Amino acid sequence: MHKLIIANWKMNPGTQKDAIRLFSATAKIPHSKNVDVVVCPPFVYLESLSHISASAQGGPALGGQDVFWENPSGAYTGEVSAAMLKSFGVEYVIIGHSERRRLLGETDAVINKKVLTALAAGLKIILCVGEPSEHGLTQTAHGLTRNTKLAKKSVANQLKKDLAGIRSAPNSIFHIPNSSLTIAYEPIWAIGTGIPDKPEDSNSMAVFIKSFLNSKFQIPNSRVLYGGSVNAKNAAAFLDQPKIDGALVGGASLDAKNFKKIIEAAQNKK
Ligand code: PGA
Secondary structure, three states: OOEEEEEEOOOOOOOHHHHHHHHHHHHOOOOOOOEEEEEEOOHHHHHHHHHHHHHOOOOOEEEEOOOOOOOOOOOOOOOOOHHHHHHOOOOEEEEOOHHHHHHOOOOHHHHHHHHHHHHHOOOEEEEEEOOOHHHHEEEEOOEEEEOHHHHHHHHHHHHHHHOOOOOOOOOOOOOOOHHHEEEEEOOHHHOOOOOOOOHHHHHHHHHHHHHHHHHHHOOOOOEEEEEOOOOOOOHHHHHOOOOOOEEEEOHHHHOHHHHHHHHHHHHOOO
16 A cells, blocks of 8 residues: 655754755665655755755655745745745645644634645645644543544544635636645644554544545545654554555654654555
8 A cells, every 4th residue: 555654844954954964864765666755844945955856766755834825926925835836846735734723823714725726736735634632632530531523523624624615616626636635634632742643543533534525525535644743663553554544754754764664664564
């Protein structure tokens, strides 16, 4: 089964020199054709990394960590357009990461505009969804337990709003090829905390997301990744799940040795 492993470097590393070093080490990780590897660095490193990416046969594809909803240019201070990303050979873009939703106040309406623009521009999108701890976990006498029903409701609500109009938008492509839309399920309480979800619970969420996209948006067989404290040790347990198609990796992608183990775990899956 084909797996997609995405490195989300977030606002790391601190210098271009280190970014080139990390990307070069990542590009050298051998992997078979059944694994696609994508690196999403900060915008400012894309230009220099695009030269390495273009020259590394079978090396990682590049992804942006965000994109603006207007394209290709205009009076939008601080923003980066889909056309600009594409000019550096960027193929993928992360949209709706929970850190942007929380720290920058990105709403589902904003995320929806970005999704429509990025798809129309021909970028492959990684749409992040996931419930906050108050929806996903419930305090009981035995400690915290998973509240799957509420978590699914929260995710369905995001998907409904974030993907609104993808079938009916004018002029479009909105025959979405499956490879253009990937959902990353990232429970917010699992991101950067060292407390990952239980692989079976994420698998059940992946089943739910796939069936929701099929019934609400007529998108069959969509790709769903898991993200949130994935590391070299636990990656195989997630990638073993039948409905999880890959991983979105933050912290553990900043060390090529750890990231290599995650790629190997993906490669060893049937
Ligand atoms: P983490 O981040 O692997 O450091 O938890 C994942 C993400 O935010 O995409």
